[in-house]
Amino acid sequence: MSVSEELFDVIVIGGGPVGENAADRASRTGLSVALVESELVGGECSYWACMPSKTLLRTGAVRAIVQDTPGLSDPGTPDVAAVLARRDEITKDWDDAGQVSWVESSGLTLVRGHGRLTGERLVEVTVPHESPAGVDADTDSAADSGAGLAEAETGELQTRLLRARHAVIVATGSVPVLPDVPGLAGASPWSSREATSADEIPESLVVVGGGVVGVEMANAYADLGAQVTLLARGSLLSGAEPFAGEMVGDSLRKRGVDVRTGVNVSSVERPDAGAESDSAGPVTVTLSDGGRVTAAEILVATGRLPRTADLSLENIGLEGALGRGGALVVDESLQVTGVPGGWLYACGDVTGRAATTHQGKYQGRIVGDVVAARYGTEAGDRAPTTGEAAPAVGQEGKRWSRYTATADHAARVQVVFTHPQVSWVGPTEHQARSAGIPVEAVSYDLSWVSGASVAGPNYSGRAQVLVDTQRRVLVGATFVGPDAGEMLHAATIAVVGEVPLDRLWHAVPAYPTVSEVWLRFLESYGL
Numbered sequence: 001m002s003v004s005e006e007l008f009d010v011i012v013i014g015g016g017p018v019g020e021n022a023a024d025r026a027s028r029t030g031l032s033v034a035l036v037e038s039e040l041v042g043g044e045c046s047y048w049a050c051m052p053s054k055t056l057l058r059t060g061a062v063r064a065i066v067q068d069t070p071g072l073s074d075p076g077t078p079d080v081a082a083v084l085a086r087r088d089e090i091t092k093d094w095d096d097a098g099q100v101s102w103v104e105s106s107g108l109t110l111v112r113g114h115g116r117l118t119g120e121r122l123v124e125v126t127v128p129h130e131s132p133a134g135v136d137a138d139t140d141s142a143a144d145s146g147a148g149l150a151e152a153e154t155g156e157l158q159t160r161l162l163r164a165r166h167a168v169i170v171a172t173g174s175v176p177v178l179p180d181v182p183g184l185a186g187a188s189p190w191s192s193r194e195a196t197s198a199d200e201i202p203e204s205l206v207v208v209g210g211g212v213v214g215v216e217m218a219n220a221y222a223d224l225g226a227q228v229t230l231l232a233r234g235s236l237l238s239g240a241e242p243f244a245g246e247m248v249g250d251s252l253r254k255r256g257v258d259v260r261t262g263v264n265v266s267s268v269e270r271p272d273a274g275a276e277s278d279s280a281g282p283v284t285v286t287l288s289d290g291g292r293v294t295a296a297e298i299l300v301a302t303g304r305l306p307r308t309a310d311l312s313l314e315n316i317g318l319e320g321a322l323g324r325g326g327a328l329v330v331d332e333s334l335q336v337t338g339v340p341g342g343w344l345y346a347c348g349d350v351t352g353r354a355a356t357t358h359q360g361k362y363q364g365r366i367v368g369d370v371v372a373a374r375y376g377t378e379a380g381d382r383a384p385t386t387g388e389a390a391p392a393v394g395q396e397g398k399r400w401s402r403y404t405a406t407a408d409h410a411a412r413v414q415v416v417f418t419h420p421q422v423s424w425v426g427p428t429e430h431q432a433r434s435a436g437i438p439v440e441a442v443s444y445d446l447s448w449v450s451g452a453s454v455a456g457p458n459y460s461g462r463a464q465v466l467v468d469t470q471r472r473v474l475v476g477a478t479f480v481g482p483d484a485g486e487m488l489h490a491a492t493i494a495v496v497g498e499v500p501l502d503r504l505w506h507a508v509p510a511y512p513t514v515s516e517v518w519l520r521f522l523e524s525y526g527l
């Protein structure tokens with residue numbers, strides 16, 4: 001084992017989408033930045049989450065449009081091999097060479113290996129002798145929390161010791177939760193990794209969990225020919241407005257998915273479960289209502305937890321100061337609270353704030369700019385240009401400052417790529433009222449606008465905005481329908497801009513587009 005100490009201005013642990021953004025922004029005022037990554041540069045999103053899952057969903061989404069368009073013939077059954085080949089293309093066959101080139105061309109130093117904190121501004125990186133690029137698509141499993149993959153698979157290890165002059169930014173993401181259900185861990189369950197990287201579509205799939213991964217993967221696998229059962233202990237998409245989950249559930253049922261809400265999994269049996277899930281026989285799930293479901297595979301989609309367990313936080317006295325689910329607790333400038341000297345920052349899933357790529361990358365931009373402004377020297381072409389000074393260490397910037405993650409609270413967005421798609425910004429009506437915001441919900445059936453009738457005879461959808469009745473601005477919006485994700489950003493701009501309703505009246509939606517719903521919202525509210 002060899003040890004060498006290397007000095008950088010900033011060290012970022014975790015080279016997912018969020019760590020990449022934080023590292024890039026932090027380097028813009030002349031700081032030297034090391035990016036530590038234990039698996040593939042690009043993280044979960046590029047290889048086992050956003051990108052492959054959206055590719056698997058795309059075929060069914062297009063097929064639904066074709067089926068609903070008069071004059072087009074029946075699209076037939078999908079060519080599954082072609083869909084999986086496209087998925088492989090999108091994930092670059094689980095090779096991160098393209099993202100490594102970007103890291104290097106951005107002037108960042110990539111350090112391959114698993115990083116952990118061994119002291120103030122000190123990161124020890126355990127480096128496998130073989131590069132992990134080209135990691136097998138299905139090496140991980142729900143039972144393996146994702147930690148220590150490289151170490152487990154390569155014999156000889158070496159250690160590098162990195163010291164940060166100024167700051168360490170943690171962007172280690174999250175790991176899937178495996179509920180403590182009798183028989184489940186031994187049943188070779190799929191996590192989202194196996195679901196997004198599978199090399200064939202099983203005849204049948206039982207999905208446990210009615211959250212975003214559960215509904216998206218139930219959609220994708222049903223569209224690609226599997227007989228899918230979706231088990232949710234509550235309602236579907238409980239983080240969204242209730243009408244969204246109901247519409248997604250109705251659509252899944254219409255397409256043959258057996259959707260069961262309000263049920264818990266009591267036990268799981270898979271007598272033939274071997275080391276390889278490929279060789280295992282069918283899996284049987286027993287439910288709290290006495291029901292039983294048998295399927296070729298089981299996907300567990302019961303949430304994710306911030307990945308802090310393998311960071312050795314005890315070395316800096318933080319192990320007792322973690323937030324919900326083990327999250328690193330950060331202030332509004334993304335500085336970890338309770339760390340003397342304020343040298344530790346965090347962003348992305350590991351903060352437990354919002355587990356989406358876009359919100360994490362937003363945090364990455366903010367923390368990168370904070371670090372660049374606090375410790376950097378150059379005001380080069382790539383430096384932030386607003387001229388606004390960063391808050392001092394331990395202090396937070398004002399609301400909507402470029403150094404403050406205001407949107408994490410006021411304008412968080414999410415798109416669920418089911419059909420119908422679901423998108424929302426800000427709180428739900430229930431969340432807004434619980435937070436004491438005086439809101440009135442204005443809801444509209446999207447099929448009533450002219451743009452919807454042009455889009456197709458079976459167009460269906462619903463949209464709702466939340467008006468803060470005191471300030472007369474929008475604080476939230478939800479869209480359910482075809483391409484609802486593309487309708488969201490207008491609402492996000494209205495919420496972030498706190499645009500008065502009387503000014504929104506002058507934002508004229510073109511005819512005949514589905515965006516005419518904006519006019520209907522305002523008319524319904526009394527303008």
Ligand SMILES: Cc1cc2nc3c(=O)[nH]c(=O)nc-3n(C[C@H](O)[C@H](O)[C@H](O)COP(=O)(O)OP(=O)(O)OC[C@H]3O[C@@H](n4cnc5c(N)ncnc54)[C@H](O)[C@@H]3O)c2cc1C
Binds near residue numbers: 350
């Ligand atoms: C199936 C699925 C679909 C999704 N779809 C979407 C979507 O459509 N849109 C969306 O916005 N979000 C989506 N998400 C969420 C999105 O994937 C995450 O929010 C996003 O990946 C978080 O980025 P991150 O950089 O914080 O973490 P990650 O992407 O998890 O990256 C963290 C990186 O850190 C590395 N790492 C961890 N610990 C260490 C260590 N100690 N040392 C060195 N490296 C380490 C990991 O190897 C990893 O590469 C989806 C999630 C899932 C599971």
Ligand SMILES: NC(=O)c1ccc[n+]([C@@H]2O[C@H](COP(=O)([O-])OP(=O)(O)OC[C@H]3O[C@@H](n4cnc5c(N)ncnc54)[C@H](O)[C@@H]3O)[C@@H](O)[C@H]2O)c1
Binds near residue numbers: 208301414415
């Ligand atoms: N399109 C997107 O933006 C997208 C897509 C997929 C995932 N993601 C993100 O990834 C994260 C993880 O997604 P997820 O769907 O795994 O988590 P989630 O938190 O969205 O949903 C988890 C679901 O599992 C249920 N659950 C929890 N424990 C259970 C148990 N023991 N038995 C049965 N059900 C149980 C919960 O009630 C919840 O409905 C989310 O934060 C999500 O935002 C985003």
